[in-house]
Amino acid sequence: MRREKLLAYLYLLLMALGCTGELVFSDLANPRARLVLKGTYETNDPYGWLPFFNDDAYDSLVAPGQPLHNTDFHTQTLSHGPQHLEWYIDLAEVRLGQGSGPGGGRDAEDYWEFFSRQRLLLCSRYDALQDKELKSCRQEEGLAKLEAFFGEGVEIKANDVLVGTYNHLALYYRKIITNPALLFSDTGSFLSQSTAIFENRGVRGTDIAERYQYSALGGNATLLFPLERKDLKLNIPDENRPYVLEVRTFLKNNINRHIIRVGGLGTTVYFLGPADFRINHRYNTLLESGRLGGNILMDGRIYQPGKVGAVDVSLITIAGGGAVNYKAAIPLGDSFDPQKQLAYAATRGDGMEIRNLPPGSYEILALCDKKRRATGDVLEAGFDGFPETASPPCAQVTITEGSTVISPPATCSCP
C-alpha cells in the first residue's frame, strides 16, 4: 500500500503542476480576432456620398464640339448621382501571410493564415432581374451591411491566427458590380443597360472587379489574389484581449464616370468606378480597360479596441484643398506615399476627431484631391476623388490610452 500511496501523491503533484490557469476551450470559442471591413478612405466619420467625378476621357468626349456632346450618352450619364448608384459586392476571403507569397516549396495552405473564410455579400437591393431575388444577400442582410461598409465598417466573423507580424494581406473580391452601367453606340445613342451576374442571378450593372483587380496590360491577368499588399506591418499582439484588423478598400467618393470603347463592335461602354489615379486609361479601344488594373487601393491596420486613444482635430484647418479632403494621422517616423497607400487613420475634411489610434506619437496632415490622371499618364489639375496630394505635417500629437488629445490649432496646406 505504501507504494500505491506514493504513486497517488506523485500523480496529484503532477496534476497540480499541470494546472496553468489558462483557458483552452474558451480561447477557441472566443476568437480575439475581429475583422472590420470598410469601403471608405476614412477610418471613422466618413463623408456622405458626394457627386461623381468625370474621368478625363469622359470629359474630353462630351466637351462642346466633341462627338458625344449633347447626345443620349451625355445627357443620361451626366444626370447620374449617388442616389442612382447601386453596388453588388461579393467578398470571398481575407488572408494573411508572412513573406512574398506561396511558392519556393511552400504551398498555399502552408503559406496563408486564413483570417476569414466568411463570404460577405453586400447589395443595394434584393430584387434581381426576371422577378428573381437575391436570397443569400437578403438572408445576410446585405443592405444594412452595405450601409455599414460605406459607414463605420462591417464586422465579419474572423478567426485567430498565429501571433506575429504579417506583411502580406490579400483580399479576394469575387465581384464588385456597380450600376448604372450603360451601352451606347459610338455616336452616343442609347443601346442597352449592362447586366452582370450576382449570386447566380442577373442584376443591372457591370462587374468592375474584373477590370480593376488585375492589369491586363501589365501581364498580371491571372492572379489568385488580385487585391493584395505585401508591404504592411500587421502586428498581432500576444495578449488575451480582442484586436481589430481593419481593412479598407477605397471605393466611396472615389467614383468616376468612365468611358471605354469596344473596338469593332461600335459600342461605347459607360460605367462607374474608382478613379484611374495610377495609370490613365483612354477611350479608344477595349484594351484600355486593362489599364484600370491596380486602381483600387487597399490598406489594413491592427489595433486593440481597449488600448486606443483619439485626437481632436477640430482646430486643424485645411488650406488649398480640392474637391475632397481628408484629415489624417500618420505614426511619427512612418513614410507615407499618398499614391501608394491609404493614410494610417483618417477622417473627412471637416471631421472633428480621428479615433482608434494606439498610444504613440502621430503627425497630422491633410490630403487633398486636386489632380487627376490624364493623357500621357501625367497628373493634371482636376478632380477625380482620389487624394493624390498630401500636405506637409502641420501638427504633432502624442496619443495616450483611453483619452482624447486635442491637437493644437494649425493650418495644413495642400501644395
Next chain:
Amino acid sequence: MTKRFFITLLLYHFLGVSLFCQFEEESWRFRPQIGLWFGPVTPFPGSALSYYLDTNLGGGIFWRMNLPSDTWRSEVGTSYSYYDSRFQSALHTVPVYGAVDYLLPIELPLTFYAKLGFGAMYVFSEPNKRENWHPLMLLGYEASFPAGKWVNIGARIDYFFVYEGYLRPPPHFPGYRVVNAHLLKFGLMVNFNLSR
C-alpha cells in the same frame, strides 16, 4: 475540487486491488484486460466548440480488471485525440481517467458495458498555444464479443464532459464566455484477456 476527485478515484481503484487479494480463494477469478481503440472524435454536435472544431481521429489504450463481482469492472485509460478546423484553430486532448464499468444484463452473445468515470484531461489549443489540465467526467457505452480465447472485438462510445467553468474570463475581454467541452469519441476496439 480536482484533487478530491482524484483521491476518491484512486482510493476506489486501489480498493479493488486490495479486495481482490482477499477473494482470491473463491470461485471468482482475476481477469485483467488490456485494450486498444481508435476512431472518429468530435465535439458534441451543437456544443460551443462544435462551431470551431471539426471531426477528426483519435485513439487510446485502457486497462481493465474485474472487481470482486461479475457485473462490475474498473477501468483506467488514456487516449489522444486531435480536432482541427478549416481555420487555424485546433485542439489536442489527452484524457487520463478511471471508471467503473457495469455489465448490462442483456442476454445476447455480446457483452454490453455502461461506464462512469472521472479523471483529468490535458488540453492544448492552437493557434494561441494555451494548455491546461481540466477535470473530466466520462460516460461510456461499449459492446463487444469474444473472438477466440484471448481477444475481444467491439465498439465503444465515450462522452467526455471537461470542466473549464472554474476559471475566470480574462480581464480586458468584453463579452468573453467561458465554455466547457463536450467531446464524443467513437472507437473500434480490440482488447486482450491477460488471463482466462
